[in-house]
Structure formats: structure tokens, C-alpha cells
Amino acid sequence: MKQYVLRRVALAVPTLILVSVMVFAMLRLMPGDVATRMVEGHGYAATLDALRHDLGLDRPVHVQYLDWISGIVLRGDFGRSYWTRQPILDEFTRRFPVTLELALFTIVVSVVIGVVLGIVSAVRQDTAADYVGRIVAILALSVPYFGLAVLAVVLPSIYFKWTPVWTYVPLTRDPLENLKILLVPALIFGVTRAGPIMRITRSALLDVLRQDYVRTAWSKGLPERSVILHHALKNALIPVISLIGLQMPLYIGGSVIIEAIFRLPGIGLFFFEALGKLDYPVVQSVNLIIAAMVVGLNLVIDLSYAFLDPRIRYR
Amino acid sequence: MATAGATVAVERRAWPSSRPWYADVWIQMLRRKPLGTIGGAIVLVMLVAAVGADVITPYGFAQTSLGERFIAMDRAHWLGTDQLGRDLLTRLIYGARVSLYVGFGAVLIGCVLATLVGILSAYFGGRVDLFVQRGVDAWMAFPPLLLLMSIMSLVGPSAWNITIVLGIAFGVQNSRIIRSVALSIKEHTFIESARAAGSGHVRITAAHILPNVLPTIIVVATTGLSTVILTEASLSFLGLGVPPPYPTWGGMLSLAGLDHMYQAPWLAIWPAVALSLAVFGFNMLGDALRDLLDPRLKGR
Numbered sequence: 001m002k003q004y005v006l007r008r009v010a011l012a013v014p015t016l017i018l019v020s021v022m023v024f025a026m027l028r029l030m031p032g033d034v035a036t037r038m039v040e041g042h043g044y045a046a047t048l049d050a051l052r053h054d055l056g057l058d059r060p061v062h063v064q065y066l067d068w069i070s071g072i073v074l075r076g077d078f079g080r081s082y083w084t085r086q087p088i089l090d091e092f093t094r095r096f097p098v099t100l101e102l103a104l105f106t107i108v109v110s111v112v113i114g115v116v117l118g119i120v121s122a123v124r125q126d127t128a129a130d131y132v133g134r135i136v137a138i139l140a141l142s143v144p145y146f147g148l149a150v151l152a153v154v155l156p157s158i159y160f161k162w163t164p165v166w167t168y169v170p171l172t173r174d175p176l177e178n179l180k181i182l183l184v185p186a187l188i189f190g191v192t193r194a195g196p197i198m199r200i201t202r203s204a205l206l207d208v209l210r211q212d213y214v215r216t217a218w219s220k221g222l223p224e225r226s227v228i229l230h231h232a233l234k235n236a237l238i239p240v241i242s243l244i245g246l247q248m249p250l251y252i253g254g255s256v257i258i259e260a261i262f263r264l265p266g267i268g269l270f271f272f273e274a275l276g277k278l279d280y281p282v283v284q285s286v287n288l289i290i291a292a293m294v295v296g297l298n299l300v301i302d303l304s305y306a307f308l309d310p311r312i313r314y315r
Numbered sequence: 316m317a318t319a320g321a322t323v324a325v326e327r328r329a330w331p332s333s334r335p336w337y338a339d340v341w342i343q344m345l346r347r348k349p350l351g352t353i354g355g356a357i358v359l360v361m362l363v364a365a366v367g368a369d370v371i372t373p374y375g376f377a378q379t380s381l382g383e384r385f386i387a388m389d390r391a392h393w394l395g396t397d398q399l400g401r402d403l404l405t406r407l408i409y410g411a412r413v414s415l416y417v418g419f420g421a422v423l424i425g426c427v428l429a430t431l432v433g434i435l436s437a438y439f440g441g442r443v444d445l446f447v448q449r450g451v452d453a454w455m456a457f458p459p460l461l462l463l464m465s466i467m468s469l470v471g472p473s474a475w476n477i478t479i480v481l482g483i484a485f486g487v488q489n490s491r492i493i494r495s496v497a498l499s500i501k502e503h504t505f506i507e508s509a510r511a512a513g514s515g516h517v518r519i520t521a522a523h524i525l526p527n528v529l530p531t532i533i534v535v536a537t538t539g540l541s542t543v544i545l546t547e548a549s550l551s552f553l554g555l556g557v558p559p560p561y562p563t564w565g566g567m568l569s570l571a572g573l574d575h576m577y578q579a580p581w582l583a584i585w586p587a588v589a590l591s592l593a594v595f596g597f598n599m600l601g602d603a604l605r606d607l608l609d610p611r612l613k614g615r
Contacts, residue, residue, distance in 0.1 A: 018453035026465065138350075142595035144545055146552050147587030150568050154576045154583050253460030257549060261570065271461065272553070275468045283465055291456040 004306055012295050019291045023284040024065050034082055034278040055082055068284070078289070079281040081274070088285045091270060098266035101171060102189075102258065103251045105182050107244060109190025110197055115240065117194070118201025123228055125206065133198065141195035145254060149188050149261045168265050185262045189254060193247070200243050204236040245301040249294050336530075340607050351603020357596030365412040372405040377560045385579045394585050398575045403582070406562035407589050413551075413563045414593060417478050418544040422536050424482025425489060425543075430525070430532055432486065433493025437501055438520050448494075454487045460549060467555040474557045477550060481543055489535045496531045500524050534605045541597035548590055564590045 035051050052058045056067070071077040078088040114137075121133035156162040164184055171178040208214060209232055217231045256268035263269075267286065274282035334342070344351050364371065380400035387395045394403040436447040454462075463484060470476045500506070501524065509519050550556040551565030559566060567586040576583040 014449055015452045015456060018449060019456050022453055023465070027469065138595065138598065139591075142541075142598055143591045144548060144587065144594065146549060146565075147568055147583075147590055150570075150573070150576070150583050151587060154573070154580055158577060158580055249458035250460075253458035256460060256464065257552065260553070272464070275464055278468075287457060287461060287465060290458060290461065291453075294458065295456050 001306070005303060008299055008302060012299055015295055016288075016292055019295075020069060020284075020288055021065070023287045023291075024068065027280045027284055028061055028064075034280060037278060038082065068281070072285075072288075078285040081282050082279050083277055088282055091282075092267065092286065092289060095265055095267050095270050097171065098168070098264055099252070099255050099259070099268060101178075102182055102186060102255055102264065102266060103248075105186035106189045106193065106251060109186050110193040111240070111244070113191060113194040114197025115201050115237075117198040119205060119228065119233065121198065121202045122205035122209065123224075134202075137195040137198040139195075140192055140198075143192055145189050145192040146257045146261065148192060149185070149258060152184060152188055153261060164262055166263050168263070181262075182264075185258050185264065189251075189258050193251070193254075196243060196247070197240060200239050201236060204239045205232060208232045208236045242301060242305075245297060248297055252290055252294075336608075340604065343607050344603055348603035348606070350599045354596045354599025354601075354603065357592055358600055361411050361415060361593055361596065364408045365415040368408045368412050372402070372408050374402040374405040376406050376409040376562050377401065378405075385575075387579070387581060395579065395581045397579070397582055398572075403585055406567065407564070407585060410562045410564045410567065410586065410589065411593070413474070413557050413561065414544050414547060414590075417474065417481065417547045417557070418540050418597075420478040421481035421485055421543050421547075422540055424479060425485030425539070426532050426536050428483060428486025429489040429493050429535065430528065432490040434497045434520055434524055434528065436490065437494045437497035438516070438524065451487055451490060459484060459488075459546070463546065463550060464553065464555055467550055472550075472555050472558045474561070477547060477556050481546060484546075485539055485543055489539065492535055493528055493531060496528050497524055500527045530608045534601075534608050537597070537604045538601035541594045541601060544597065545590075545594055564593075 035048050035055065035057060039048050039051055049058070056064060059067075068079060071079060076089070078092070080087055081091070117133045117137065121130045121137075124130050153164060165177075165181045168181060169177045205228075214227060214232050217227045222231075252268075255266060256272050258264070259266045259268035260272055267290070271283065271286045274286070344355065378401060380396070383392070383396050383400040384398055385396065386392050386400075389395075392402050392404070394407065396402055397406075432447060432451075436444045463480060466480050467477060470480065506519060506523055509523050514522075547556055548563070548565030548568075551563040552569050554566075554569060554571070556565055557563045564586045568583060568590075572582060
């Protein structure tokens with residue numbers, strides 16, 4: 001087991017190095033010049049050259065890259081924003097709880113809806129309930145969450161005089177108010193992500209229900225509730241959990257749009273605004289941190305499989 | 316789902332058909348896949364709308380008429396007009412063109428790329444495979460939307476750029492699936508016998524592996540179309556897709572028009588409906604084609 005863990009961790013390192021090279025190269029090789037915009041549009045410095053020197057853009061590309069990476073590895077310094085000159089890591093840690101909360105809330109919503117519909121659909125296979133459940137899942141999969149979000153902002157304000165709360169309140173200051181703010185975004189995002197979870201719950205549960213140990217449970221005379229919820233569901237949930245792990249990047253990517261629509265001050269909005277201002281250090285550092293989180297999460301998932309199923313360790 | 320997949324495969328063998336598989340698939344679809352048929356019909360309508368937009372629509376997509384602003388619905392404007400008096404139905408039909416052209420273009424580029432990368436990586440194996448796959452790993456470590464946003468904001472929004480960028484992303488992501496199929500085909504004895512008969516790398520990959528990967532490529536393409544269309548819409552929504560004045564469904568929903576939507580909710584409703592219908596159509600068609608062409612991929 002120890003050897004397996006070490007091997008997997010060692011494999012993640014080159015991936016992360018490649019990721020850092022990719023974001024860095026992408027931002028430097030492509031057209032679009034931040035210095036010109038800062039000087040011409042906003043008067044950040046007297047001349048272009050002075051500003052480029054200030055920002056360190058006049059140095060060779062590989063020096064800039066090594067400077068960025070060594071800062072991260074040696075000092076945990078992810079650089080500063082070009083525009084505000086504030087440390088990126090501070091801003092990231094300030095905003096991260098918002099995005100994390102939104103993601104967790106969304107996952108809870110989509111899992112509750114998806115798993116419940118999936119169970120009903122599988123247990124009542126080929127009945128009206130099953131067909132309704134499957135059609136709901138397909139429809140939920142087809143509706144774009146940003147379209148639904150825009151409708152949720154626009155329609156209630158016209159017909160019920162209800163608008164989302166536009167000023168964000170942190171969880172630590174007023175938990176109830178905070179949950180009220182996140183409820184609508186999480187519901188909308190969660191509903192549109194429930195489709196795949198419902199489908200995989202249904203198919204996994206159908207598979208499990210045909211297995212011998214479930215038949216044994218039935219023949220022991222256990223009530224349906226106990227057979228489904230205690231015996232079958234436990235095994236059926238394994239693919240559901242791995243699906244959620246695989247879809248984490250989608251939750252994070254989607255949060256950019258959800259945060260922009262509902263004006264939540266999370267990582268997504270931070271990233272989106274930095275992108276509009278060509279704030280390279282922010283874009284590359286946020287990209288790298290999130291990619292590292294994704295790699296780390298995948299690693300944890302893989303290791304937990306290996307922990308649960310010894311066969312994987314020896315492959 | 317393994318058992319269901321096996322049944323489909325057996326069924327296919329039990330009634331051998333004289334028609335070639337690419338014709339047989341559509342007949343099977345009409346007979347056994349009602350939802351797939353509905354999806355196919357929606358896609359067909361969209362295709363006609365996209366190709367014939369210039370002929371079908373009585374207005375131009377950028378034709379303004381300030382006397383006719385914010386009409387909800389009337390005989391001249393079936394789905395109403397926007398803040399500049401532009402006909403919404405006309406703009407939706409032209410929007411279908413963007414979605415489909417970008418969607419098909421990107422999937423085409425992506426499939427060529429995925430096939431090349433996937434087959435070469437699987438066929439040569441060893442160090443080539445190792446390096447290529449670490450590159451794919453690194454690419455897949457990014458949340459797709461963040462990566463695409465970064466690239467699009469740097470190359471600048473345009474129809475060509477978004478098609479190419481989405482194509483590359485689609486290709487990299489799906490090269491894994493093609494690779495895994497190519498890996499299993501590579502182990503068959505007919506590849507070995509082709510090599511023994513003196514076939515070179517090019518002939519083995521192009522004439523022996525490629526035809527066997529083809530059904531998977533078709534499945535990847537059809538199931539991926541809805542995702543690509545949705546991603547294009549997300550990027551256009553953020554102002555990073557096809558730039559105005561050309562109408563796109565995502566762009567029509569965008570936050571820039573939010574103030575007008577309070578006044579005229581149909582400006583938000585119809586593009587959302589159009590987009591949902593399109594994604595629904597492609598999803599259903601893709602699922603049905605996957606079940607008919609490649610039962611092994613069922614549930615993916």
C-alpha cells in the first residue's frame with residue numbers, strides 16, 4: 001500500500017509541472033498585451049517600458065517562469081495582481097469559502113434529487129414513475145444552468161416582485177442570511193447537475209438488485225425498505241461517488257458563471273474579472289491552484305479505491 | 316447495464332441485415348428508439364433552419380426597427396422583438412446556424428485530432444504513449460470552462476477561434492477513449508498477421524485499426540455534440556464566443572441584456588428554450604446512436 005501511494009504521488013508531480021508550464025506558456029505566447037492597456041487606458045505608468053520593467057515583463061520568459069514557480073515552491077508566494085498589487089493567495093483564501101460553499105451546497109442538492117429519483121426509478125423499473133423520473137433526468141440534463149439562472153433572476157422579479165439578495169453575507173457573520181443567499185444559485189445549479197447522478201444511481205442500483213446477496217436479503221424476509229436502503233444502496237453508491245469526484249471540475253467551472261450571475265464574490269468571479277483585465281499572474285495562479293486541487297482530489301479518490309479494493313494496489 | 320448491452324449485441328446478430336450498417340442504424344432507430352427519433356427530428360429541423368436561415372427568415376438578423384421595440388408576440392413577429400426592434404425568431408434561427416456550425420466544426424476537428432492522437436499513442440505505445448498521456452493528464456487537470464475561458468480571452472472572440480479552440484479541447488478529452496479502443500484492437504491477431512505480411516505502420520493504422528475504431532468515433536462525435544454546443548453557448552454568454560452583432564443563443568441570454576429582460580422576459584425565455592431543445596435533441600440522438608452502434612459504451 002505504501003509503495004502504491006508513493007508511486008501515485010510521484011506520478012502527480014510531473015503532471016503539475018506540465019500544468020504550470022502550460023498555463024504560463026499559454027498566457028505569454030498568445031496575443032494581448034496588458035502593459036499597453038494599463039498605460040493607455042488607465043495611466044498606470046509614464047511609459048510602456050517603465051511599466052514592463054515594473055511588472056518584470058522585460059525579463060526573458062524562462063526567468064519569469066522560474067521566478068513564479070520558485071516563489072510558489074519556496075515561499076508559498078503566488079505572486080501579485082498587476083492591477084491591485086495585492087498578493088493573489090490572500091485574495092484567493094478570502095474568496096475560496098464562497099466557492100467551496102456553493103459547490104458543496106450544489107452537490108448536496110444534486111445528490112439528494114439525483115439519488116432519490118434514481119432509487120425510485122430503479123425500484124419501480126418500467127412503471128410510470130420510472131419513465132417520469134428518466135424523462136425529468138433527461139430534461140434536467142438539457143437545460144443550460146446559466147439559462148435557468150437568468151430566468152430565475154428575471155421572471156420572479158417581474159411576476160412575484162422577488163429578487164435575489166445582491167449583497168453577499170459571509171457564513172460566519174449571519175449563517176441564516178448566508179444560506180438564503182446561496183439557496184437559489186445552489187438549487188438551480190444542483191438541479192441541472194442531478195441528471196447524470198440520477199442515471200448512474202438507477203443503473204448501478206439495477207445492477208446490484210440482481211445480485212445474489214440481495215436475493216438472500218429478500219428471502220430472509222427483510223422489508224423492502226431495509227433491502228433497498230441498507231443492503232443494495234450502499235454498493236450502488238460507489239459509482240455515484242466516483243462520478244461526483246470526476247465532475248468536480250465541472251462544478252468549479254460552472255461556478256464562474258453562477259457567481260457572475262448572482263454576484264457572489266467567489267473564485268469564479270475573481271478569475272473572470274482578472275481575465276477581462278489580462279491580469280496574467282491572477283489567471284495563471286488561480287488556474288494552477290485549481291488544477292492542483294483537481295489532481296489532488298483525483299489522487300485521493302484513486303487512493304481510496306485502492307484502500308477499499310486491495311486488487312487495485314497490485315495492478 | 317452490462318447485461319442490457321449484451322442483449323443488444325445479440326439481437327443485432329440474430330437478425331442479420333442485408334443493408335450496410337450505416338443505413339441499418341437509422342432503420343433500427345425508427346423501429347426501436349422513439350426518443351432517439353424525436354431527437355433526430357429536432358436536429359433535422361435545426362439543420363434546415365441553420366442552412367436555410369437566409370431563405371426562411373423575412374428579416375435580417377441585425378435589421379432594427381425602432382418603432383417596433385419590445386413587441387411581445389404578434390403576427391409580424393411570432394416570438395416578439397428586442398430592445399432595437401429586431402425580430403427574435405429571426406435571430407434564433409441565425410443562432411441555430413452558429414450553434415450547429417461551431418458544433419459540427421469543432422467536433423470534426425476534435426475527432427480528427429482525437430483519432431490521430433489516440434491511435435498513434437496506442438499503436439506506438441512505450442515512451443510516445445507515456446509522454447502523450449502525461450500531456451493529456453495535464454490538460455484534463457483544468458476545469459474545462461476555466462481553460463477555455465483563458466484561451467478564448469487571449470486569442471479573442473470570433474467564430475473561427477471558438478471552433479478551433481473547442482475542437483482542440485474536444486480532441487484532447489476524447490483521445491483517451493479512442494486510445495483505449497485502439498489498444499484492444501492492436502492486440503488482435505489480424506494486426507499481427509498484417510505485420511507478418513509486410514504491412515508498414517501507415518497501412519496497419521489506416522487500413523486495419525482505423526476502420527475498427529470508426530464506430531467509436533461516431534459515438535464520441537454524436538454524444539459530444541450537445542456538450543460542445545452547450546460550451547459554445549456558455550462562452551458566448553460570457554462574451555468570449557462569437558461576438559455581436561451576430562446572434563448566438565448564449566449571447567442573447569447574456570448579462571449585458573439583463574436590463575432589457577426585466578422589461579421583456581421573452582428575450583430570456585426563447586433563447587433558453589431553443590438551447591434546451593437543441594441539447595435535448597442531440598442528447599437523445601447521441602444516446603440512441605450509441606446504443607445501436609456500440610453497446611459497450613452504454614452508460615458512459
